[in-house]
Amino acid sequence: QVxxxxxxxxxxxxxxxxxxxxxxxxxxxxxxxMHWVRQAPGKGLxxxxxxxxxxxxxxxxxxxxxxxxxxxxxxxxxxxxxxxxLRVEDTAVYYCAKGIGYNYGNPLDTWGQGIxxxxxx
Amino acid sequence: DIQMTQSPSTLSASVGDRVTITxxxxxxxxxxxxxxxQKPGKAxxxxxxxxxxxxxxxxSRFSGSGSGTLFTLTISSLQPDDFxxxxxxxxxxxxxxxGGGTRVDIK
Numbered sequence: 001q002v003x004x005x006x007x008x009x010x011x012x013x014x015x016x017x018x019x020x021x022x023x024x025x026x027x028x029x030x031x032x033x034m035h036w037v038r039q040a041p042g043k044g045l046x047x048x049x050x051x052x053x054x055x056x057x058x059x060x061x062x063x064x065x066x067x068x069x070x071x072x073x074x075x076x077x078x079x080x081x082x083x084x085x086l087r088v089e090d091t092a093v094y095y096c097a098k099g100i101g102y103n104y105g106n107p108l109d110t111w112g113q114g115i116x117x118x119x120x121x
Numbered sequence: 122d123i124q125m126t127q128s129p130s131t132l133s134a135s136v137g138d139r140v141t142i143t144x145x146x147x148x149x150x151x152x153x154x155x156x157x158x159q160k161p162g163k164a165x166x167x168x169x170x171x172x173x174x175x176x177x178x179x180x181s182r183f184s185g186s187g188s189g190t191l192f193t194l195t196i197s198s199l200q201p202d203d204f205x206x207x208x209x210x211x212x213x214x215x216x217x218x219x220g221g222g223t224r225v226d227i228k
């Protein structure tokens with residue numbers, strides 16, 4: 001079945017870096033846009049970034065642009081989120097999610113279980 | 122950037138009630154709107170895309186309508202499994218903006 005599994009979360013100090021990974025299975029990964037969405041504790045959903053089907057374009061939320069980098073490896077069916085210069089306000093559960101189409105502007109029909117990133121001194 | 126405003130933020134209802142949640146976009150998004158359901162500690166679940174297209178397996182008591190800037194999610198007869206938080210999301214642009222959420226709880 002279609003599945004997304006995140007890894008790499010944990011506790012990190014402000015200003016440090018962390019890399020999240022998402023492993024996909026059960027679908028043709030290279031045909032779909034892939035996203036990261038986060039949810040701060042007790043708050044709503046915030047879209048973070050997208051990489052389109054072939055990895056040739058990526059887009060970011062204003063809140064993370066210049067600090068986070070999204071990437072994908074279609075040969076390994078994986079997607080990463082490199083998070084640099086982390087801030088306390090980046091503390092959240094991070095979800096990997098699959099778009100229903102190949103491009104960026106699509107609803108998200110499959111989500112991972114989420115992984116917690118805590119930025120704290 | 123497009124802003125998405127949901128109302129109400131909290132809704133108390135009983136099993137069997139008809140429930141309507143509203144989502145307003147700060148500018149026209151045509152029909153490019155989705156609705157998600159999220160239960161505590163779980164990932165969101167896509168219910169509806171393109172304003173009114175129900176995802177496979179989603180009960181027919183859920184329906185969506187609207188266009189442009191005003192959209193609604195209706196649950197025709199609330200069931201125990203429907204108590205959750207609901208989010209709208211626009212996908213007219215590359216940045217998928219979510220509404221603030223509507224928590225539906227038991228009256």
